[in-house]
Amino acid sequence: GGEEDENLVLWDGFTLYHLDHFFGVFSTLNPAVIQDINLMNGPFSSRYGARSGGVLEVNGRSGNKLHPRTLIDADLIDVGLLTEGPIGEKTSYLVSFRRSHTDFIRTGFYDELLDRLFSQSVSADPESLVNEEVESDYFYDDLNIKLSHEIGEKDRLSFSLFNGGDSFERNSLYTYETQGSPFQYNDIFDDDSEWGNTGLGLTWTRNASPDKQLYTSLGYSKYSSRYEFSDTQRDFFNGIPIPEKTMTDIDENSVEDITFHHQQTHSMKSNGTLEFGYQFTLLDVENRFLENSSSNNSEVQADTSNVSIQNSLYAERRLAYGENWKLRLGGRLSTNSFNEKLYFEPRLRVDHMISPQWNLHFATGYYIQQIRRVAEQNLFLRQSDRWALSDGDSIPISKSFHSSFGLSWSSSPLTISAEVFYKDLKGVILNQEQNRLLSAFTAENEGISSGDGMVAGLDLLTTYAKGSHSAWLAYSYSFSANSLEDVNDGEEFPSAFNKPHDLKLVYNYRMRDYTVHSQLTASSGYPFTPLLGFFEGPGGDTFLVYGDDLSGRLPSQFRWDMSVSRSFTYKSSTLSLGLGVFNLTDHQNIKNRTYSINQVRDEAPEELKISTIDLELIGISPTFSISLDFR
Amino acid sequence: MNPTYHAISLSMLCIALVLSSCSKQDSVLDQFEDKLVIDATLEVGKTISDIHAHSLLGMGNEEDISNLEIVISNCSHSVVLTEDPKNKGHYYGPEDFVISPLMEYSIKTNYKDAEITASSTSPPEMEALQTSKEFIEADIQGDLVFLTWSALNTGSFKEYFYIVELVPLDEDAEMIMRFSGSEQKSTVVSFNPELTLSIDDFNFYGDHLIKVYAMSNTYEHLFTPQTNITDNGPTNIDGAYGYFIASSVIETTLEIR
Numbered sequence: 001g002g003e004e005d006e007n008l009v010l011w012d013g014f015t016l017y018h019l020d021h022f023f024g025v026f027s028t029l030n031p032a033v034i035q036d037i038n039l040m041n042g043p044f045s046s047r048y049g050a051r052s053g054g055v056l057e058v059n060g061r062s063g064n065k066l067h068p069r070t071l072i073d074a075d076l077i078d079v080g081l082l083t084e085g086p087i088g089e090k091t092s093y094l095v096s097f098r099r100s101h102t103d104f105i106r107t108g109f110y111d112e113l114l115d116r117l118f119s120q121s122v123s124a125d126p127e128s129l130v131n132e133e134v135e136s137d138y139f140y141d142d143l144n145i146k147l148s149h150e151i152g153e154k155d156r157l158s159f160s161l162f163n164g165g166d167s168f169e170r171n172s173l174y175t176y177e178t179q180g181s182p183f184q185y186n187d188i189f190d191d192d193s194e195w196g197n198t199g200l201g202l203t204w205t206r207n208a209s210p211d212k213q214l215y216t217s218l219g220y221s222k223y224s225s226r227y228e229f230s231d232t233q234r235d236f237f238n239g240i241p242i243p244e245k246t247m248t249d250i251d252e253n254s255v256e257d258i259t260f261h262h263q264q265t266h267s268m269k270s271n272g273t274l275e276f277g278y279q280f281t282l283l284d285v286e287n288r289f290l291e292n293s294s295s296n297n298s299e300v301q302a303d304t305s306n307v308s309i310q311n312s313l314y315a316e317r318r319l320a321y322g323e324n325w326k327l328r329l330g331g332r333l334s335t336n337s338f339n340e341k342l343y344f345e346p347r348l349r350v351d352h353m354i355s356p357q358w359n360l361h362f363a364t365g366y367y368i369q370q371i372r373r374v375a376e377q378n379l380f381l382r383q384s385d386r387w388a389l390s391d392g393d394s395i396p397i398s399k400s401f402h403s404s405f406g407l408s409w410s411s412s413p414l415t416i417s418a419e420v421f422y423k424d425l426k427g428v429i430l431n432q433e434q435n436r437l438l439s440a441f442t443a444e445n446e447g448i449s450s451g452d453g454m455v456a457g458l459d460l461l462t463t464y465a466k467g468s469h470s471a472w473l474a475y476s477y478s479f480s481a482n483s484l485e486d487v488n489d490g491e492e493f494p495s496a497f498n499k500p501h502d503l504k505l506v507y508n509y510r511m512r513d514y515t516v517h518s519q520l521t522a523s524s525g526y527p528f529t530p531l532l533g534f535f536e537g538p539g540g541d542t543f544l545v546y547g548d549d550l551s552g553r554l555p556s557q558f559r560w561d562m563s564v565s566r567s568f569t570y571k572s573s574t575l576s577l578g579l580g581v582f583n584l585t586d587h588q589n590i591k592n593r594t595y596s597i598n599q600v601r602d603e604a605p606e607e608l609k610i611s612t613i614d615l616e617l618i619g620i621s622p623t624f625s626i627s628l629d630f631r
Numbered sequence: 632m633n634p635t636y637h638a639i640s641l642s643m644l645c646i647a648l649v650l651s652s653c654s655k656q657d658s659v660l661d662q663f664e665d666k667l668v669i670d671a672t673l674e675v676g677k678t679i680s681d682i683h684a685h686s687l688l689g690m691g692n693e694e695d696i697s698n699l700e701i702v703i704s705n706c707s708h709s710v711v712l713t714e715d716p717k718n719k720g721h722y723y724g725p726e727d728f729v730i731s732p733l734m735e736y737s738i739k740t741n742y743k744d745a746e747i748t749a750s751s752t753s754p755p756e757m758e759a760l761q762t763s764k765e766f767i768e769a770d771i772q773g774d775l776v777f778l779t780w781s782a783l784n785t786g787s788f789k790e791y792f793y794i795v796e797l798v799p800l801d802e803d804a805e806m807i808m809r810f811s812g813s814e815q816k817s818t819v820v821s822f823n824p825e826l827t828l829s830i831d832d833f834n835f836y837g838d839h840l841i842k843v844y845a846m847s848n849t850y851e852h853l854f855t856p857q858t859n860i861t862d863n864g865p866t867n868i869d870g871a872y873g874y875f876i877a878s879s880v881i882e883t884t885l886e887i888r
Binding site: 432433447531532533534535536537538539540541542543544545546597609610 | 666668670672686687688689690691693794817818820850853854855856857859860861863864865866872873874876
């Protein structure tokens with residue numbers, strides 16, 4: 001029910017700031033290199049800090065220590081190569097590289113994705129548009145490298161590298177000719193957008209003794225996005241060229257994160273364990289914006305760099321009372337160089353086993369977050385988010401108080417759990433320009449409002465696993481209410497990411513060499529701010545009229561994906577062929593909605609029309625995959 | 632497979648399919664009441680000739696609003712406007728109700744259970760101090776057009792600004808080609824009783840009616856382009872959008888060659 005940036009994403013000791021390719025369609029996390037994923041969406045342990053929502057901890061897989069292995073796979077979007085194996089007796093390696101072939105091979109699947117995302121991003125064509133030529137090139141890639149080395153029996157050293165990025169170029173030429181006019185207008189738009197995340201992590205774990213474990217990591221992460229746009233107006237009067245005008249915009253955002261983390265876990269003679277540690281984080285957030293116009297020789301420039309050093313100490317005591325009660329009590333003390341305040345974040349969790357089948361838990365905690373992601377206008381062809389450090393003024397530090405209470409029942413092969421949660425939020429931010437009129441760039445922190453909020457809800461989960469069948473059904477209900485003094489007259493409104501109802505059903509069936517996978521999701525649509533229309537002032541100026549912020553709700557979402565794969569094994573090699581269909585019912589799933597006003601250069605205001613721009617997610621799309629696994 | 636678990640799996644699938652059928656397309660605009668827009672300029676010394684009531688523009692569902700009971704009042708009189716039977720959504724006042732200078736006027740109507748009100752005080756009448764002088768003097772030199780109305784009682788207009796409206800009079804006037812704007816009339820703001828125009832400020836060649844309105848400085852924001860898209864457009868009408876402005880006006884004609 002909170003915002004996406006409130007979740008900490010850790011990969012082998014470093015933080016990831018961007019998790020998807022192709023504007024949210026694919027994940028940057030390659031499942032072939034993941035050992036395990038630990039998702040903590042409720043009040044989490046004192047071990048983790050810097051975020052006020054949840055934690056997604058991903059541990060990369062170490063290379064095979066026994067024999068080399070190579071995996072080659074391809075589908076209608078990308079190709080991948082994974083190789084792993086031992087280096088001597090104590091070291092292993094794993095290298096995996098994926099790259100989309102979308103800039104070499106234009107499959108129907110890719111074209112479908114592109115059409116859904118961008119075709120509606122262009123406002124309705126005016127009558128004077130006589131020619132339109134659009135070309136685009138897009139690709140993504142990601143690289144994972146992991147080296148693991150055992151030093152003696154107690155120590156283990158690992159190095160992990162992640163690099164994932166996207167690149168999009170779009171060149172378009174629009175030609176306008178108004179009837180009876182000797183003018184011909186040519187607009188040449190060039191969009192060049194790149195974004196991605198690089199991470200490096202060095203981790204040392206030591207089992208010093210049966211009662212003492214040490215963990216030390218040094219991580220570096222850099223997220224960057226760069227968007228360059230130019231509009232060249234190359235016009236003609238009776239066939240004679242008019243001096244060219246060019247407008248260029250450059251927008252850059254980057255985050256550099258250097259984190260050192262040391263943790264010790266001691267088994268206590270009296271009872272349970274004591275875990276404590278220290279974490280140092282240096283954050284450098286840069287925003288650069290440049291607008292250059294040759295028509296009036298104007299230049300607008302903004303260049304900011306904010307650095308914050310955060311030091312944290314934490315401790316957590318884990319105790320067991322009898323066989324049925326467990327207690328986790330801890331706290332985190334942190335300070336940052338930005339405002340030099342000291343923060344204390346207490347954490348508590350109690351688990352009680354009522355019977356071998358029935359368990360309940362209660363957890364609560366206080367969380368703070370300094371780095372925020374500000375959602376901006378969703379200009380197509382660029383990342384619509386910008387990371388920023390809380391300045392205590394226009395962007396406050398996010399503070400939240402979580403509580404959750406859960407009950408679960410488990411009897412193989414079925415598990416059913418229910419959890420109610422409540423979050424009290426301080427420092428909620430909203431960029432009012434988000435989801436409004438699609439226009440040029442906005443100045444940093446302009447339009448950002450802050451206030452308080454709350455999220456409450458219920459999570460239900462049923463899992464089933466037996467023999468060839470496994471399935472899980474999850475349902476979440478969440479209620480979100482934010483209140484910002486200068487938004488909607490202080491009236492409550494939902495978070496921009498709130499979906500009151502969210503249901504997911506996953507079913508897997510494995511039978512000999514066949515695997516069937518079905519995944520079905522149904523949810524409420526996201527909130528959006530409606531544009532109701534415009535009126536003209538007495539001087540003919542156009543004035544827009546909006547509904548209340550986030551008072552509209554996009555249509556409900558539904559998606560059903562199915563796939564079947566068949567494996568063929570020959571000696572130690574395996575060939576897998578897969579067929580699948582995304583969005584089987586071809587339901588129109590709208591990710592977000594913005595607006596544009598037709599602003600062709602010779603259009604009169606009374607002819608202006610507002611165009612609704614819906615960014616749609618994938619429609620019905622068949623896909624095919626092949627993989628070769630050599631051992 | 633155990634029949635019980637088989638039944639559970641099938642039930643899950645059925646629930647999901649039922650939920651999928653609930654994903655109807657919501658019409659977002661249905662969530663919001665229609666908004667009324669009133670375009671009303673009163674002119675000192677004239678009757679109320681045209682007050683236009685319509686819905687918001689741009690979403691493809693624009694319509695003129697008929698059958699409103701619009702009441703215009705000053706300190707002593709109230710009149711109910713009549714809708715032009717040939718021009719739906721356009722309302723006019725009685726012949727004997729002439730707008731007086733320096734008087735507060737108010738407009739009141741109801742639309743979809745909401746009360747809509749606004750008021751505006753009329754400026755002084757624009758009068759010539761020297762009877763030999765034209766109200767508006769116009770001089771064309773090359774591509775420039777010099778307008779002045781400083782020979783009027785402009786000393787009484789220190790808290791006012793001027794709107795100069797350039798209205799082409801010829802039906803098939805030749806268009807002046809330029810990069811932006813092809814409206815029939817164009818509007819220029821002036822804070823002094825004189826104005827230098829470029830030929831590009833006119834949209835057409837031929838005869839033009841030049842009207843100079845004097846309006847209170849309190850309405851200046853209604854003539855400023857919207858820069859902050861997070862705000863709704865400015866209006867001086869409570870319960871609706873648009874404008875209700877009492878003004879003084881002078882006019883002349885000019886041929887653009």
